[in-house]
Amino acid sequence: MKRSFALLGTLIALGAALGAQKKEPQKTAPGVSSEMLTTPPPEDWLMYSRTYDAQRYSPLEFVNRRNVSQLKTAWTKAMPAGNHESIPIVYNGVMYMAQPGAAVWAMNAANGDLIWEYKRDTTLPSRTKTLAIYRDMIYYTAPDGFIVALDAATGKVRWETKTDGGMTSGPVVIDGKVLTGRTCAASRKNCYISAHDAVTGQESWRFYTAAGDDDPGGASWGGAPEDKRFASTWGLPGNYDPVLKLIYWGVANPTPNTRASRHGGRFDAVPFTSPVDLYSNSTLAINPATGKLAWYYQHLPGDDWDEDYTHERTLLRTAVRPDPKFVKWINPDIRRGEQRDVAVMVGEGGGIFTLDHRQGDDQQGSRLHRRRPATRDLLLEHPQLLAHGVSSAAERPVRPMGRQLPRHDGGDSCRGRQAGHKREAKRNPSRGV
Numbered sequence: 001m002k003r004s005f006a007l008l009g010t011l012i013a014l015g016a017a018l019g020a021q022k023k024e025p026q027k028t029a030p031g032v033s034s035e036m037l038t039t040p041p042p043e044d045w046l047m048y049s050r051t052y053d054a055q056r057y058s059p060l061e062f063v064n065r066r067n068v069s070q071l072k073t074a075w076t077k078a079m080p081a082g083n084h085e086s087i088p089i090v091y092n093g094v095m096y097m098a099q100p101g102a103a104v105w106a107m108n109a110a111n112g113d114l115i116w117e118y119k120r121d122t123t124l125p126s127r128t129k130t131l132a133i134y135r136d137m138i139y140y141t142a143p144d145g146f147i148v149a150l151d152a153a154t155g156k157v158r159w160e161t162k163t164d165g166g167m168t169s170g171p172v173v174i175d176g177k178v179l180t181g182r183t184c185a186a187s188r189k190n191c192y193i194s195a196h197d198a199v200t201g202q203e204s205w206r207f208y209t210a211a212g213d214d215d216p217g218g219a220s221w222g223g224a225p226e227d228k229r230f231a232s233t234w235g236l237p238g239n240y241d242p243v244l245k246l247i248y249w250g251v252a253n254p255t256p257n258t259r260a261s262r263h264g265g266r267f268d269a270v271p272f273t274s275p276v277d278l279y280s281n282s283t284l285a286i287n288p289a290t291g292k293l294a295w296y297y298q299h300l301p302g303d304d305w306d307e308d309y310t311h312e313r314t315l316l317r318t319a320v321r322p323d324p325k326f327v328k329w330i331n332p333d334i335r336r337g338e339q340r341d342v343a344v345m346v347g348e349g350g351g352i353f354t355l356d357h358r359q360g361d362d363q364q365g366s367r368l369h370r371r372r373p374a375t376r377d378l379l380l381e382h383p384q385l386l387a388h389g390v391s392s393a394a395e396r397p398v399r400p401m402g403r404q405l406p407r408h409d410g411g412d413s414c415r416g417r418q419a420g421h422k423r424e425a426k427r428n429p430s431r432g433v
Contacts, residue, residue: 031135032091034175038242047172048087048130052240053315075112086170087130091152096138098170102126104140106155116155120144129236130170132178134198139178141167147178147196161201165190169310172237173198174247174288181209181233181249188212188229193238193249193284195291205291209233209251209279216293217278222270224263224277230255231280235310238286239343241357246285246294248343248357250310253303254280267304274301281309283343283355299345299353306348313343315357322354 032046040046042059049056063071082100089096095109102120107113120126124143132139137158138150145167149158165182172179177195184191194206210229211217221229231254238249254277256262262277263269270276281300286293299309321337322330334340343357 032133033135037134037173043090044092045088045090046133047089048170048236049239049312052174052242054239054312055314055316074110077107077112077114082125083127085127085129085168089131089133091133094152096131096133096152098126098128098131098140100126102143104131104138104150104155106138106152118148118150118155118157120146120148127168128170129168130172132171132173134173134176134178137198139171139173139198141169141171141180143167147171147180147201149178149198149201159201161196161203163194163203165192166234168234169237172240172247174240177204177288179237179247179288181235181237183234184210184230184232184255186230188227191230191232193233193286193291195288207284207286207291207293209284210254211278217275217296220270220275220278222263224269228262229277231277231282233310235308236312238284239313239315240288241315241341244358245287245289246357247288248313248315249284249286250308250313250345251279251282251284252308252310253300253306257306258304259302270302272302274298276301277303281307281347283309283313283345283353285357297353297355299347299351300349309345309347311345313345313355313357315341315343317341320354 036044037046038052040050045058050058080100080103084100086098090109093109094115095105095107097105097107099105102122102124103126104118106115106117108115118140120142122142122144126143128141128143133152136152138152140148140150142148142160143166145164146160146162147167148160150156151158163180163182165185165187167180168183169181176198178198179193179195181193182190188208188210191210192206192208195204196202197204208215210231211220212226212229218226232252233249234252235250238247240247254262259267259270275298278298279296280298281303282296282298284293285295300307317339319337320334320340320342324330340356341358343355344352345355346352
């Protein structure tokens, strides 16, 4: 039976007082600049986490503790049947949203009225996670492999560029480039992150997330056939530090899902400590202007359980003072309470990794830089043991050996785990982490 979904728009209203606050979309609006993407106006939500650092914090203060109990529905709008995985963006009173059935809507965010609809001529379902905006264009990663730039005012196509591989992560725009990830689509040549010129659609660079034989890290696949190496970026797009000029992008598990399947029936064909099957289950720090890799950190080497480490890395500056009762491993070089720029992420196994996203250390025998973690809360999962320790010499996660996984019934077990992405709470910068 088909189901229709309803969208709660501008979320909620507070009677006549809030009604007076509603912002009608302007007929002629200035374009969105790189500066606005870095520091968005309080009333706009210009990317999936609002800001490049993925903190998802709104500075608006009209809704507060005193009046939150008065919130009520402002409007609803029926949506087409099908999977819906997209996060809306809002600019100048207009909400833009990808829809099931390979469509994009522009709506008046104050009342839900449809301004325009763009629909692809394809029967493929859309699973893109978000849209992007830059200047006067909306960017959409369509299920038929096209990156599409739409006129923000009319929905008309300004340009479209065909690419290889599925695009479910959605786009992010950085300094005039549209960055997108791929799902691999059964071929290593489709496992990459790319950048396209936001005005022309021309490809600027691509970085392969499953290392080939001639790439740094290619030997970590232990001689597996090059075209059968898969490590995708199907989850949310990366997060950007405009000061360091680096984007931090998460890569999913290697496939096929088990070590034996990836390595000719031999589960022990590759080591049990990183690097293994690069760049699977890793954080990549990439220069968005050139596509060059600055450093990487592999969270779970030699994955056997489809434990993705994709989705966002939340960036913040904070005092590092974890409680040893709850954190399994802490970098011994970190002075308790010192301020660090960190990237925090959660994998599907439930472990929280905190990496210093400013510094990297050169690993012997490699030209790449692997990040030394500032702190790492590596939770053990029941009944599977994802990692049983960390090599203190190189801060490398150590994977359990053998086919049989021991049960773990101790206090470090991650309770209540649900496979898939867990939304992180909003953070108020004035209150710390």
